Amino acid sequence: MWDTIIITPFTNVLLFIYTITGQNFGIAIILFTILIRLVTHPLMVSQIKGGQAMQTLQSDPRYKELQEKYKNDKEKLAQEQAALLKELGVNPFASCLPLLVQFPIIIGLYQSLYKAMANTPFDMLNLTRHLYPFLDITRVLPINNEFLWFNLSQPEKLFVPFLSFGIPILAILVMITTYVQSKLISPPPSGDSKDQTAMMTNMMNLYMPFLMGYMGLTLASGLSLYFVVSNVIGILQYALLGKANWRNVIPSFKPKAEVVDAKGDKKKMVKAANRGKK
């Protein structure tokens, strides 16, 4: 089921791109990653909107009032908050669900990359069985795994003459781009040193780059290339949507204007909140 719906189509699209782009697997991975990010763009927008709506809500005076009023009755507070969310039309899961939908796609992409780079005769047997009829195997094979200075089926390291060891350039890029992306999408610092959510977000912002960097260091570099390209496109998407919190990365950065949703959703929510006050 998983193979039929996700991995096989992904693998075939990836290999189709490979055959029409001069049989360069690195370029095929880059183009395929861009394609996947474009297809999942609406999910990302939905995720950003959901997250921003929650941030705006937390700065709403009525939300703070409720917290103060029901600080000793957590159950009542939850009920009142749920009512407020409903009144403002905010779905608390709107930022989580698109994220969850994207993960199977990311994992499918990973697995299809691995499948396309068949490592054993058994992998090759499976690959040939899952190729769609429009793909000519004599054009698909052999897969040209060489891209720039590295082999896409092996972990990457750049060896330079004056060093006795190789530098894992891609793994470093994976870490940097993952860190930058996660910082850009994090809400601005609240200034409250006891803010547990902020502390956990900071922890995740450190944890994820190391996790991804470790994967970049140990797995086939084709996947590291995917991670880097995917992160860079993600950063560009956030920047183009005006949702990147550059001050999280560059503290001296001064935004030109207050970040406002492109469709004016924030304004609508504030208005709705004001209506609620009256």
Added chain:
Amino acid sequence: MRTLIPQTKSLKIVLLLVVSAFVLAACGAVQLNNWPGLTAVDGTVYMAQSQVRAINLTNGTELWHYPEKVDANNITFGAPLVTADKVIVGNYHNVVTALDAKNKGAVLWTFKDFEAKGRFIGRPTLAGDLVLVGSTDKVVYALDVNTGKLVWSFKARDAVWSAVTSDDRFAYVSGMDHYFYALDLKTGQKSWEINLDGPMIVEPVVGENNLVYVATMADELVAIDVEKQAVAWRMDTTGKTWGAPLLHEGTLYFGTDKNKAYAVNAATGSAVWSFDATAPIVAAPVFLGDRFVFASEDGQVFAMTAAGAQDWKQTVKGKPYSSPAVTPELMVVGGVEMEFPLVAFNAQGAQVWTFTAPK
């Protein structure tokens, strides 16, 4: 019960942790998987599946294994080359190792090309004092069988997955790059080459009358005249051939992944007979007794007469993809998802023993 907003934040973080664990599991747990390579010589069957195991051919008990524990950096699947005193294997980490066949697999020598990072997928072969082995790093290596020292190397256009075969003049290489190469056996210099318009994963088979046979993944069996350095004939096959054709008394026997078993006249390429199996055939057929034995993916192990009639049939639980190891009396079947990693049959098709690796 905490407030709803921090709850959703916490939920996101928990989800992120769960998802990252899931990503690690989904992405990090990819392991090399293949069917075992098998070779039977002098009362012992050697099996390469991650580790190399020597198993008593009479009763299926293990004699020794190498390395001691499964080592992620020393994974072997290619069938071992067995000489009078050595078991030689190439692993998936660009290392060729010679083990002492008489001394419980003690390491005699290793060869590693530190410049390259390829995999030895095809089995090593012997040509006089040379061990020939191709790598996914595109290089064919010729090593001194006694010392493991490099004698010569040849770089193809792309990876070499299949075993390198030879006659007294040439080493024959069937490449993933669509090229069939004939190399001078003494120097490794390319003598000539032919583009066969299809990637090759199956080793060439040296026949009589200057013919060498090779299957391509373009669903073809090709005979090459090495005197004329040209294609002698081509035969379209229904499906791809994954196991090397068996040449016996002027006839080539092979199976395909589209359920076909073939017998083909080696001189002309015309079909003698074909047989519809019940599932894809990946393993090479073997000659046992006076029968040609094929194994299909649904676990059927069946014997055919030279005239194309089906004789005995047995079933194993699993997918017998490995090209069986064979002696005049026994054949040993292996594969993936097998109930028993190895099953031995005699020439009458009776099961003799099964093997499961000791814990």
